[in-house]
Amino acid sequence: MSGLNIHDLSVNYGKRPVLVSLDAGPLPRGQITALLGPNGSGKSTLLRTLAGLTKASNGSLSLDGEMLALSAVSARSHSVVYLPQALPAGVRLQVLESVLVAARATRDGAQQPRGKPHSSEIEHAHAVLQRLGIEALAARSLDELSGGQRQLVGIAQALIRDPQVLLLDEPLSALDLNHQFHVMQVLREVTRERGIVTVVVLHDINVAMRACDRAMLLHDGRIVHFGPPPQVVTAASLAQVFGVLARIEPCSRGHHQVLIDGLADRTGIANRMGAVSP
Template sequence: MKQLEIQGLTLGYGRREILHGASLDALRGGAITALIGPNGAGKSTLLRGLAGLLPARGSVRLDGQEMIGLRLEHRARHIAYMPQSLPQGVALTVMEALLGALRASPTAEGQLSASAATERALDLLEQLGIPHLALVGLDRLSGGQRQLAGLAQALVRRPQVLLLDEPTSALDLRYQLSVMELVRKLTRQHGLVTVVVVHDLALAARYADEVVMLAGGTIRAQGTPEATLTPAMLAEVYGVSARVERCSHGHLQVLADAALPA
């Protein structure tokens, strides 16, 4: 089973440190880890650091191999990163974007031939249920379709680690659920180490196998949703009085009742 180990990780922008000496219990393959916390907690910074997009001190090891210090194109063979949204105004079709992702960085199997790359991209679009979008321009997609196209770009190189920064942001409820269901299915199916930044605590509670709570650039808690999303921790980190209960379908629910005095 794949494992991602993070020890003493420090990240920031220029001289400004955002995350300070973060260490986590190993993140395992086949499981979704949700990064939660208030704005400015360091969630997206941690994700970008794992992707190799920020200078970092410390250790990030995938199955024992150190990722820090690897050139970005080599790291991209193992780790895929999906930003909050695709760039606007891009006229490429979905298929062209996938083939471009394969050309930009060789896969673990090396550089694919044109026919093999096309076959892989088409197979993936079938898995995601969007083969009809293959020849549609990215600039013509709806918000939900753009997120699925972005997910396809992240997955087409068949990474071992999948990093998703708010994949449900700005989506309506239907697409929020369908995207998270799809992420869970692919994570289980391919044994991915999946790390997702989530603002919606209900989605984190429902879909994450493990939750990492951040605040002020430090890790405050790590564990199952039930162990981590407690009224005491929500009061401490979010400053709210909250209840955590299971609904009639067995899903964990977070119900914020009131803001606590500052």
Template sequence: MTLSISNLSSGYRARSVLQQIMLPSIPAGSLVALIGPNGVGKSTLVRALAGLQPASGQVTLQDEPLATLSPRERQRRVAYLPQTLPQATSLVVYEMLLGAAYLSGETVQAQITAAIARVADSLGITELMLRRLSELSGGQRQMVGLAQVLVRQAPLLLLDEPTSALDLRWQLNVLEVVRRYVRERQAIALVASHDLNLALRFADQVIMLAPGGDCRMGEPLQVVTSDSLQTCYGVQGRVETCSLGYPVVLVDGVADL
């Protein structure tokens, strides 16, 4: 399975945000970080791939154009997590996950129950199963939102800032779970993020969107460099290696533009 994006353009009314985006094919088993400063179109790209944003061009999953799929079939193949947290309702967490699980097309109740239990355990939210969403913190609701995505067992995950409301421990846990999901299921996850260090640590590939419409994709250390940090973010920075061998972005200051 591969995800291919060719000549993708999208925007809002008279304002064009993405123009003719063309990327190398993304293979199965890949976690791809989508990075770039505010306003360059990260959320627009994720929404366009999810079919929630008008777009032109072609997007294919396993050589099949997503635009030709029925809404039901697209729901089975593509799972989208927005930036906004799940609404604080009177429903309990288990009910939220149960509703999401039915979108997978699975009809055997035992399989659905097992999938919910497996996802809840991997994310560490089993103790929240009978809690109402209105009783949960923002971070806990974000975890529930991710759980709703994972129980659908879709081959393509589109995650828009999935760690924004989480503390350091849960950021690491979430991305570990997502990386394990894509490798075990040979799925693909596209994760929009402002955290460059998390992107460098977990991503197999990085897509960097820059002001002016420039778009680059490649291995993390090929894309995130001193030059690209200056061009894309307007900062003087560098990538070094910590004592455990992880690459780390260090920013020295604002660049003279």
């Protein structure tokens, strides 16, 4: 089946299970899957495992029916691109250079010659910056950018690598409203144009509802719901997983909107945190 499939995947940190027997798929090509769940539910661990950076204790992954080697970054890095939650600070490259370096990282893996960037490569890098609305930053140094600007450059570096599987961990966390909307629009276009399997960790459930094709809701290292966002994000699932009282209502344009009225009762919260009632 076309897309990414997760089969019986488990991850432990030491002896502690963090992901337990995850089965999901297909995460289709040309679609964005939102990865949702509370802090510590295993979202970043899942993304890092899909990227081959964290070793799974069990299970397998396949892309278009072909098995992907677990924990084999080098074999996977050309098709799978991962943007971490925390981006490295103190990098002295110019923005444009950093995007060219990212493009080269992929090309070199494909045994292409090194040397000065060709004018077509520079043009391509400018086009990616332009598409993300950050062309004006091209000559700036990375270490003098704001957190949000650096995050946009990180997204540009990921897109120029032309992935088949694109894994983005909280890529909107430092962005203003306009850029959040714009980035999701670009991700939707690029995902469809190139038939990418895109997985994005999001905290804003409304962004997931509006801009994603599927949602996967994690709770304590297990997938509790996977499917079209309106089926996954319900008042019941938000109460169960996040301990909030929520309403889902259409906005004037017909999009589903989540409104939070408050916290669920204390017992619900204690259960979520794994506390034992006296």
